[in-house]
Amino acid sequence: MFTSQPPLKTWTLPAILLLLTLFGAAAPPASAAGPRTVPLLIGDQLDEQGKPRPLNGARLQLIDALQRELNVVFEVHMYPWVRAERYALDGAGLIFGLPKTDERLRTLRYSEPASHRKLWLVTRSDATFKFNTLDDLRGKTLGIVRGYSYGEEFDRARAMQLFRTDEDISSRGTRLTRLMLKRVDAVLLFQPSAQTPREIETDLAAFMAPRLRAIGAAANAGFSVLPKPLDTDTSQYFAIARAKDDGIIDRINAALPRIQQRPPN
Incomplete structure (x- = not known):
């Protein structure tokens, strides 16, 4: 290494x-x-x-x-x-x-x-919100990967403190658990371009099922993928x-x- x-x-x-x-x-x-x-x-x-x-x-x-x-x-x-x-x-x-x-x-x-992906906002199913532009994230706390850039427009909005970020290790299980515990309002996740929000929700439910059992009553909701992905360059x-x-x-x-x-x- x-x-x-x-x-x-x-x-x-x-x-x-x-x-x-x-x-x-x-x-x-x-x-x-x-x-x-x-x-x-x-x-x-x-x-x-x-x-x-x-x-x-x-x-x-x-x-x-x-x-x-x-x-x-x-x-x-x-x-x-x-x-x-x-x-x-x-x-x-x-x-x-x-x-x-x-x-x-x-x-x-x-x-x-x-390759190509899309960047989605994932919320608790009992705490969704309307999203069209970054301004709709005003006052929210977003779970993101520490040290990663989600595009220059996102980085400028973060620097202006339009929203807060909760930066964690590159573990979607950890970030989605924090979402269920209401430590953040939404988590940013990359997914393959061909997937629909409903397909992503199904995948997340299966992926998180054993983890949600471990946190008990805090996981009294499901995952919702907001209908509109973030408008940023998500090519790799x-x-x-x-x-x-x-x-x-x-x-x-x-x-x-x-x-x-x-x-x-």
């Missing part, structure tokens, strides 16, 4: 070939080197105990398909978003899922959209420090249309 210490020296293929030549060994053919390893930084997903959860199926399928298209092996490193972003800005590798901002665009080069991109882009973003951009045209497994 990456740390704040300088990375250990990595021997490049030309350096290895030079050493083999110096010691009289025959150099292997270039194809013997195999796929190149590329560090890939992703924001972590945790359970209620703060332990990492594995990547979900959609992300795994995308990463696996891209590995095959690019003939690389992604070495996945999962960190809290603040740390993952810092490592990406320092040039430690590709990062996936970091939203665009004007500041990040000055330092990072982004790919074309690799790959990005890399501009000084470290050796052409991999162009290769990703060329591969994405081929991957996206394939039917889902």
Whole structure:
């Protein structure tokens, strides 16, 4: 895993070939080197105990398909978003899922959209409210992932204290439990673009059923997904420090249309 210490020296293929030549060994053919390893930084997903959860199926399928298209092996490193972003800005590798901002665009080069989601507001079923614009969130307390940006307009409204945020670890179980305990008025959740609010409610009810039994009488309501998602850029991109882009973003951009045209497994 990456740390704040300088990375250990990595021997490049030309350096290895030079050493083999110096010691009289025959150099292997270039194809013997195999796929190149590329560090890939992703924001972590945790359970209620703060332990990492594995990547979900959609992300795994995308990463696996891209590995095959690019003939690389992604070495996945999962960190809290603040740390993952810092490592990406320092040039430690590709990062996936970091939203665009004007500041990040000055330092990072982004790919074309690799996947699409929608950002929904989830409330208790007995405490819904009308939502059309961010102004409708005035005075509310929202459960969000610590260190994550939900778009520049949302970040500006938060800085102006239009609403309050309850920032927690990247565990939807923890945040939804806090919603049931009335610690927040709504929780922000990303879901696949094709899902409807009713389908999301069904999924959340099944996911939270064992957790709701544990909190007893506090869970005397269900989950409601407000009909309108937040109007923000919810595409997911790959990005890399501009000084470290050796052409991999162009290769990703060329591969994405081929991957996206394939039917889902």
